Amino acid sequence: MNLLKRSGLLLIAIMLFIVIGAVKEGSANELPFSVGSGSTLNDYTVQASKYFMSGTTFIQIVSADRVKVSGNTKAYNPVDNIKVDLILQRWDSSSGQWVDVLNIGSATNYSSSIVSLSKEAKVLKNSYYRVWGIHRVMHAGVIEQQASISTYVFVD
Incomplete structure (x- = not known):
């Protein structure tokens, strides 16, 4: 099993080097490598929801030891309660998995169609x-x- 994990990590590392090596100077509308983003809209399964519209998460490198973490939740119309919870994760190469390192917190709005949360964290x-x-x-x-x-960012 360890050999399988190591082989998988080696393959990921090789692919990462190939991708980084192939990247040329980006256009102005591309996100830099210092920004990661995610969305519930990336889920390609059909989701039936009456009120929920979307949710997004972002991470951006602010300095050599700080990142800005943010996220939001959107509903089609104002709802009784709308919430977003954010957790910062770090890649642990020894275990080969993402681990929770900091609960950034949660934000809740009432009778609203959107809620947002943004905080900086030391890394x-x-x-x-x-x-x-x-x-x-x-x-x-x-x-x-x-x-x-x-998506992830690398703090160097």
């Missing part, structure tokens, strides 16, 4: 980070919830 250098978000809409006794995960 370790030479590490990969991403944001995991839980997006929740509650209205008339109905609860609709989805998750989003941003």
